[in-house]
Amino acid sequence: MPYELDKTASSFEQDFKEFLEARRDSEQAVDEIVAAIIDRVRREGDAALLELTEKLDRVPLSADTLRFSKREIDEAERLCERQTLEALELATERISDYHRRQKPEDLSYDDATGVRLGHRWNAIDAVGLYVPGGTASYPSSVLMNAIPAKVAGVSRVAMAVPTPDGQVAPLVLAAARMAGVDEIYRMGGAQAVAALAYGTESVAPVDKITGPGNAYVASAKRQVFGHVGIDMIAGPSEILVVADAENDPSWIAADLLSQAEHDTSAQSILISDDADFLEKVKRQIEVYLQRLPRSEIAGESWHTHGALIRVGQLDEAAELVNRVAPEHLELAVAEPEQLAAHIRHAGAIFLGRHTPEALGDYLAGPNHVLPTGRSARFSSGLSVLDFLKRSSVIQATETSLPAVGPPAMTLARAEGLDAHALSLAVRLGLDKQGD
Amino acid sequence: MPYELDKTASSFEQDFKEFLEARRDSEQAVDEIVAAIIDRVRREGDAALLELTEKLDRVPLSADTLRFSKREIDEAERLCERQTLEALELATERISDYHRRQKPEDLSYDDATGVRLGHRWNAIDAVGLYVPGGTASYPSSVLMNAIPAKVAGVSRVAMAVPTPDGQVAPLVLAAARMAGVDEIYRMGGAQAVAALAYGTESVAPVDKITGPGNAYVASAKRQVFGHVGIDMIAGPSEILVVADAENDPSWIAADLLSQAEHDTSAQSILISDDADFLEKVKRQIEVYLQRLPRSEIAGESWHTHGALIRVGQLDEAAELVNRVAPEHLELAVAEPEQLAAHIRHAGAIFLGRHTPEALGDYLAGPNHVLPTGRSARFSSGLSVLDFLKRSSVIQATETSLPAVGPPAMTLARAEGLDAHALSLAVRLGLDKQGD
Structure with a gap:
């Protein structure tokens, strides 16, 4: 059953601390295996990459078939439904438009002594984008990673996607093309990260690697960090919803489940000032869990990590939000801006009752790659800035x-x-x- | 003797590749020792921190003396020379002025469908600043790390500086006060990083840790990354100077040595189109090495890692610069802007014959914490942005x-x-x- 906490109870502070510190990610001892894989790919190049891909993904490839051809991507596009492609195009447009507004300006000025000072932004030359295979292979993630790179002016975006048993989601290839990805390779895991970081005969090395992945990919990214840049190491995802009793409980229940269905270690938290409302949402979640296709995952996430927190007054929610520093924050209250003014730590803020988090996952415009696991205290979502770097200038x-x-x-x-x-x-x- | 490469020679491409890939940092097997220290500090708090400090820095401390008192900082300030304090004040002013211009703007707009989109910047709540002890304890580094944090609006900057045998550089304490550091602790090494990341009874935890350090500190920062933010892991420092024959060889020789004197693994590279000029600089370096106080360090750096590269035409230098992606780049040529227009990867660019890199180390204004070891391909110097994070907003x-x-x-x-x-x-x- 989800955590239930009451801020008006005397044990609240202790309960909330324990809740904050409860671990959700199962850390695995993969570092050594990954180190050996990276070392092999560095030393043996294509030979190691192809052998590992045949062994782990059960796909026999050659240097010629490692990369998807133009014809294969055309073919994949033809397999996609027209309506889905149109939605993907709208998403591409909206995400591009938002990210173009993030482009920073160069700076140049002469100070009082006549010294010229400033800075200049340049794009990274080459970026590697990791896309998980199988059920976690999301076309929306391809857009969210590739578009900021292209808007920044990265001239070469190379994508790695594992194709276990030769399978790949056609929409992932279509999304890659739409977002301007330049090269797509059938490779995954630590071996793909190593190939992108150090290069092989068939894969030219990149300067930075972004994108989500499993424990092996995360470990590999940590290990190549320094030789190349990496984005954040994403942990399990979370949503925190602050809602008053004026909300339809079924709307809020759906929002909480939209996070829970991602992953059994995802976390959904609801804060309200109304005990009766909390109870209604809780009941509605059980109703939805009867019929949702991913109810097994969502149910395990909700019952293990979910939380219902009652506060005496809604304005007490801001302090709790800042301590959780959630990846996604919904403020489903009458005056969301009033509450938002007190929020210092959140990856993305969804204002008002009509802004479900799912909108931001697909096509509102802002990036859906956001800081997880309380890291919104010190980091931001993916942006155009992650694909640019600054040289300072002194004369x-x-x-x-x-x-x-x-x-x-x-x-x-x-x-x-x-x-x-x-x-x-x-x-x-x-x-x-x-x- | 330094590397000598000639771009007009047929072996150049191979020579340059080997030069680029030569390792300069001596990687040490410290990860396990550091992991054990972090674990102890996490579990035992002050007890472990104080015991390790007594053992490693030979300073017996208590929870009461761990932190420098206001009186101790007053006392340190009195020990500093007036002229030096004034120079430090000028540096503080100039660095603050430059960094204030980096503050980014919030964004808010309504798109064509009426959806409100934007982002908001907030400062990190608490930042830990690591300052090495002993000979690498530089007041300028205190300013360069603390000022951007304070300009960003970080409300709590906690500094850790080891005091081996009870010794600390008074100027470091004076610089910390000048830059607005809120707390200064006598602690160093992995135990200091662990205390800042996880907190102890006497040291409240921070959200991000920045600042340079030895292999133990670097390993500790890598290990706490994710729980807190960190800045880059700095490697050995480097300078690349592009100079034509119109320069005074002694100016350029001094610039190359100013990098070499930092550290035996620092690297100084000179590119010129004039073989005779290269030879003159090389001779002048040996002259200076006879009289410089740090000539042992500078000489070892120069003779082991230094390089003189001859190109046929100066405009060929840009491509080599981009491949080196140097931390510091001096363009000591007649038309530096013409060359600078082709530079894509460099931490800081110093334009013209009258801009020695040392100016940027102290008080030009831009940050001297810059990407080393070719990481200017994908990262930037420290800035106000490193102490802010962005929440996206959707309504x-x-x-x-x-x-x-x-x-x-x-x-x-x-x-x-x-x-x-x-x-x-x-x-x-x-x-x-x-x-």
């Missing part, structure tokens, strides 16, 4: 250097870095022994 | 939801996520079995 001249050089020399000497001071002194005519 | 209404809800339902069903579709259907009056 002093013969006339401006004398204004800032001497104090810099003072600090260099205070740190015992005399060659630093020397590089300033020679330019200021202050070094007598130079030549 | 649909009864009138706008019908425009975007149905295609989202189509995609949810295509992905087999029926509760997602249900959460939209109930709001659109399309679910008949709801209650």
Whole structure:
């Protein structure tokens, strides 16, 4: 059964702490296996990649068939329903439009001393996008990862998707094409991450790898981090809904289940000031669980990790939200902006009664790759910024250097870095022994 | 002796590749030791932290003396030279001014369907700043880490600095106060990182940890990553100078040594189109090495990792720069902007003959925490953005939801996520079995 907490109870603080600290992810001892796979792919290239793919995905491939051909992608597109492709196109358009507004500006100015300062943004050259195979192979995730990269100006987006027993979701290939992915490889797991990070004869290396994956993929991303960039390591997903009694309990029940159906370790939390409303939502969830196709997953998630939290006043919810720092936050209340003003930590905020989280998963526009497991305290959802990097720019001249050089020399000497001071002194005519 | 490469030679491509791939960092097997330390601090709190500090830094402390008192910081300030404090104040002012210009704007707009979209930035609540002890204890690094956090609006910046044998650089404490650091603890190594990440009785946990450190600190940061945020794991530092023959060789020699004196694994690279100029710089470096206080370190760095690269034409330098993706790039040429226009990957660019890199280390304004070891391909220097995170915002209404809800339902069903579709259907009056 879900957790039930009452903020008006004297045990609340202790109960809430235990709830916050309860672990949901089953950590597996995969690091060593993954390290060995990465090492093999680094040393043996294609040979290791193809052998591991045949062994783990049961697909015999060659250097020629590793990559999907244009014809294979055409074929996959033909297998997709027209209505779904149209929805995917709308999503592509809306996600692109939103992400274009994230593009940052370059900066350049001359300060009072005449020193020119600024920064310039450049796109990463090549990005690898990991897409899980099987049931977790979501076309929406392809869009959410590839579009920001392309909007940023990444010239090469290479996608890896495992094809266990040769199977791949046609919509995933269609979405990749729509989002502008340049290369798609039939590979998965740690071996795919290694191939993207270090390159093989058939796969050119990339500079950064993004996208979700299982424990092996997550471990591989951690291990190649530093050699290439990575996005966050996603943990189990969560939603927190703050709702008053004016909501239709069935709407809120559906929202909580939309998170729970992702994964047995997903978490759905409802905060309300009305005990009766909480009870109604709880009952409605059981009704829905009778008929939903993924009720086994959703039920296990809800009964193990779900939570109903009663607060005395709705405005007490903000503090609890900030402590949970949820990936998704719905504010299904009469004045959502009033409450939102007090929210400091949340991956995405869905305002009002008519904004179910699922809208953001597909085509509202903002990214659905969001910080999980309380990491919204210190990180943000995926964005165009993740595919750009900044060079700072400094230009002093013969006339401006004398204004800032001497104090810099003072600090260099205070740190015992005399060659630093020397590089300033020679330019200021202050070094007598130079030549 | 430094590497000497000639782009006009037939072996250049092979030589340059080997040069790029040569390892400079000595990876140590510290992960297990660090994991044990983190585990102990997590379980035992202050007791483990104080015992490890006594053992490793030879300082017996109590919960009361772990943190520097206001009086101790006053005292440290009095020990600093007035001229140095003034230079530090100028640096604080200039760094603050530059970083204030990095603050991003919130976004909010209504799209054509009437859906409100946007994002909001919030500061991280609490940040831990690691400062190395001993000879690598640099006040400039305190400013470069703490100021962006404070400009971002971080309300609590807690600093950890080890005090081996009770020693600490007074300027480090003065810089911390000047930059607005809120708490300073006498602790270092993996135990300090663990205390900041998980908290103890005396040290409240933080949400993100930044700052440089040795192999133990780097390993600890990697291990607590996910539970808290971290900045990049800094590797050995490097400079690449592109210089024509019009430069004074002694200026360029000093610049190359200013990088080399940091660390024996630092790297200094000079690219020029003039063989005679390269030779002159090489000779001048040996002259300077006779008299610089840190010539042992600088000499080992230069002779082991340094490089002189001759190109046929200066404009060929841009491609090599992009492949090196240097932390620091000096363009000591007549038309630096022309060359800079072709640079895609560099942490910081110093334009023209009068902008030695040391200026950027102290007080030009931009951050000196920059991506090392070719990671400028995919990452940026430290900035205000590293201490902020973004919540996306979505608000649909009864009138706008019908425009975007149905295609989202189509995609949810295509992905087999029926509760997602249900959460939209109930709001659109399309679910008949709801209650």
